[in-house]
Amino acid sequence: MAVTIDDVRHIAALARLGLTDERADLLMTEMNTILGHMAVLSKVDTKGVQEAIGVGAQGLPVRDDGGAPIPLARSLDAFAPALRDGFFIVPRLSTHESAEEE
């Protein structure tokens, strides 16, 4: 299951990472090397073994599905890259390219 340059491009798009050609080539090599070390797992007999779903003796206790928002010590505009009327402002989607930017 060698990773190809097309795989790298596809994965980068899924992960929303822009890559130069040089970086994509390097990542392809690195990913193949690293994943090559993972091949040992395919030889392990895991028939009937459950996937790990919690690692503590307590499992994952479920809390009430509710509660108040966590109070913030400073307002959104103290850290938001762009904010208007309490909303985060982002560039328009490409499907709305004809619309005016922001």
Add this chain to the structure above:
Amino acid sequence: MTEPIPTGTAASLQEHTASGRTTTAATVDSALARARDVNAGREGLNIFVALDDSYLQDHATVSATQLTDTEPGLLLGVPVAIKDNIATLHHPTTCGSLILGGYVSPYEATVVRRLREAGAVPFGKTNMDEFAMGSSTENSAYGPTRNPPAPDRVPGGSSGGSAAAVAAGIVPIALGSETGGSVRQPAAFCGIVGVKPTYGRVSRFGLVAFASSLDQVGVFGATVDDAARGLRTIAGHDPLDSTSALLDVPDYHLAHRRSVKGMVIGRPKEYFPESLDPRMRARLDVALEHLRELGAEIRDVSLPHTGLAIPVYYIVAPAEASSNLARFDGVRYGLRIGGDGLKGMYEATRSKGFGPEVTRRIMLGTYVLSAGYYDAYYRKAQRVRTLIADDFSRVFASGVDVLFTPTTPTPAFPIGAISDPYEMYMSDIFTATANLAGVPAMSQPIGRVGGLPVGGQLLAAHFQEEKMFSVAYALERALGVGASS
């Protein structure tokens, strides 16, 4: 008249502060002076990414209530350094990354609040591998941290700045975080104590998530007692973290009262391979002999799936990271770089904001979770993870109280010496198992190899940190405090 105590233990600082022999302000001044003396700044050891002297001097006070309480806070007057992925209200929280450059959290981590409530002073933010991904603190946007006992070498990682702050004698306690060994490995490399609690023992509210089924806040201490007091202070249930356990927290700093006589110490053969440096083996044998002389039974045991931990870890952790780090996209906080439309902004922001190791792990994680590869990699890894956890359950159920192993295969390596990613990943070979199984583990100094500190690792069953500390206290008494210093 008060007396500054620059390198006191947490217990002595607390006692001196409570009795009025010193003040928190004097202690903070001493710690700041120590930071200058050891050249902790960017051009020197590069321990801190944020350390606001004037803020600390202005706010290094404890309330009259804390001073007049019949039982003063366990860390009254103690400065505690904080890893840069733990949210604080004054200093920025950047995770050592450009993508969070200058970001100041609007809320405070529960562990930091608990430190303050116990009278401690959160003392600056420490350097780290970006988003805790690394084993050397070379992957920081702010440059590498140097190992105080050997400045040409790495301090380990990812919590290298916190380890260095303690090893340099600036603070007696520091907080780090653990995902695969990021507290224990740097503790071993720097000659100090480092503890990873049981998964669920400490609240993660305010810890920036890397791999949620593995992450835990951990504690560094100059001594076993410092680490025990630090953990006692921050542990316990937190309604703001649904993974924190509803269990009482023992007084770990009283664990020294329990003798190790009659305890069973397991020696897992997989952690003592033929290839282990004979000098490292000799240090471990000396430690085990001390425990035997104190009345512990040393028992050879096996954890047969240990050798699979690194492949499992480097599938599970990147998979979870690829999901957790999706939130850093330039929309709500942190860096934003404009691009062609919304998608272009995402890609430009993340490509410029993340460093090479974080990018590599996001790519790996996205790949192993993607259609066609999920079963072969992620599902398989989670099944093998069960086998690794079962190894521990079986050994502890057989009557073993605590396991004893090396923390790392080697002492600290020179800065820049390891460029191959997988070779770097192998630094976690003896530590990642505890994170995968969720059990508590700690590293303590056991001596030097080639003039460099090395650590011995103790592991216990879930929520049995107290047993681990009892053994650690006994070993420290036998070997001497700071056996690697």
